[in-house]
Amino acid sequence: MALSSSSSLLQGSFYSNFLSSRELKAPLAHSVLDLVPLAAGRTYRRQWMVRPFRPELRRSDSIGSVAATLVSPEVEDEIETDDYEKLAKKLENASPLEVMDKAFEIFGNDIAIAFSGAEDVALIEYAKLTGRPFRVFSLDTGRLNPETYQFFDSVEKHYGIHIEYMFPDAVEVQGLVRNKGLFSFYEDGHEECCRVRKVRPLRRALEGLRAWITGQRKDQSPGTRAEIPVVQVDPSFEGMDGGIGSLVKWNPFANVEGQTIWNFLLAMNVPVNSLHSQGYVSIGCEPCTRPVLPGQHEREGRWWWEDAKAKECGLHKGNIKQQEAYQNNGNGNGVAQTSESATITDIFNSRNLVALSRSWIENLIKLENRSEALLVVLYSPWCHYCQAMEGSYVELAEKLAGSGMKVGKFRADGDQKAFAQQELQLGSFPTILFFPKHSSKPIRYLSEKRDVDSLMAFVNALR
Numbered sequence: 001m002a003l004s005s006s007s008s009l010l011q012g013s014f015y016s017n018f019l020s021s022r023e024l025k026a027p028l029a030h031s032v033l034d035l036v037p038l039a040a041g042r043t044y045r046r047q048w049m050v051r052p053f054r055p056e057l058r059r060s061d062s063i064g065s066v067a068a069t070l071v072s073p074e075v076e077d078e079i080e081t082d083d084y085e086k087l088a089k090k091l092e093n094a095s096p097l098e099v100m101d102k103a104f105e106i107f108g109n110d111i112a113i114a115f116s117g118a119e120d121v122a123l124i125e126y127a128k129l130t131g132r133p134f135r136v137f138s139l140d141t142g143r144l145n146p147e148t149y150q151f152f153d154s155v156e157k158h159y160g161i162h163i164e165y166m167f168p169d170a171v172e173v174q175g176l177v178r179n180k181g182l183f184s185f186y187e188d189g190h191e192e193c194c195r196v197r198k199v200r201p202l203r204r205a206l207e208g209l210r211a212w213i214t215g216q217r218k219d220q221s222p223g224t225r226a227e228i229p230v231v232q233v234d235p236s237f238e239g240m241d242g243g244i245g246s247l248v249k250w251n252p253f254a255n256v257e258g259q260t261i262w263n264f265l266l267a268m269n270v271p272v273n274s275l276h277s278q279g280y281v282s283i284g285c286e287p288c289t290r291p292v293l294p295g296q297h298e299r300e301g302r303w304w305w306e307d308a309k310a311k312e313c314g315l316h317k318g319n320i321k322q323q324e325a326y327q328n329n330g331n332g333n334g335v336a337q338t339s340e341s342a343t344i345t346d347i348f349n350s351r352n353l354v355a356l357s358r359s360w361i362e363n364l365i366k367l368e369n370r371s372e373a374l375l376v377v378l379y380s381p382w383c384h385y386c387q388a389m390e391g392s393y394v395e396l397a398e399k400l401a402g403s404g405m406k407v408g409k410f411r412a413d414g415d416q417k418a419f420a421q422q423e424l425q426l427g428s429f430p431t432i433l434f435f436p437k438h439s440s441k442p443i444r445y446l447s448e449k450r451d452v453d454s455l456m457a458f459v460n461a462l463r
Contacts, residue, residue: 096256099231100213100252103211103231112134112205114139117138117148119261119262120214122253123213127213136161136163138164143286143287144286176196207239214249230254295449297388304448344381344382347379350398355408356410358419361424368438373405375432377393378410378430378431393450437463
């Protein structure tokens, strides 16, 4: 998955170009994936029943209602947890259209699309292209941007649908605000507010379903979404039958890059949230979302005051690795160590960049006078935020080549994390430090703009 292409998409004038280029349309072939019958052998795992869909019946007007008339007692297929793992492998290389069609074929009126007001509109467009009836629900937290509400309205009119909105419990919201104020999440983390305004309303919505469809992609968030399958038994929420294993989660975009989604939206000329033209990429509640700055990964616009491992609201909490995995790995970005990540290709590779060792850094700190200034990035190679700034940092090194100052990198994860935190001001990845010629104390780059011009301005102001 090429993160460089995805991150470059999120910068510059892409969204303004997108909004000004609405005439282009492209045909999309509609093919249905033929799957082999699923195994129905008995296992020790929990079994639950999938009810076939009868297209002549109209969908429910309420996300929480149970369409009992959809039961066909003479035909019921038992589907096991193991079978969904096999199905995920079968669909791994399928197009989003094929995945969506299969989801609707299996679950009919008992499945709905979770629409967030961002690029999830692509899910609705694919649902329309299947030609099957579909349902859409959304969580109205009461704190969305005005542009997001306008977007909801335009989507309903464009597709001729009624989005089924879920709202937080008024008493719970009142208690939270009265006890802790309107902006407590800036001080004690966003989990409590998200639990009241998003997670519990979602739980109520899913209790009336057997499956749901999300817009998750593997390239969206470091550490929390890198391993999501196309389809899975939901590890966190329950469906209408109740109990673990009673809800199936579909992620048709799991293996699709962000740039591909936006190319599709452009080709199909569908409505988009106007916030995208203002630099917003991942869009949530207004107080917790801001535009993405140059050189940043798209997820850095969400809960920017928190460490990367916390950048989930709880709707997809099953993605988050166990805390012990983060601690054992020692990675400041909270990415669990795996056999794959242990051998991941290094980044910031350039003949103009110096790879610094621990002993080199220790000696550098002791020097009060240096022969030349030095710029160093503290990084982790599997950190998506570091990957997002790789191009600009390498370009900066090329521009500074022969200028009398060095540009270097120091891998500060794993065993080096504690040292970097104590001696090098490491807070989270990436951290950029400038070592002047005549000062023993390094100067930390505090801005979150990581484009070449911003980094060069920092260097020129100090050298």
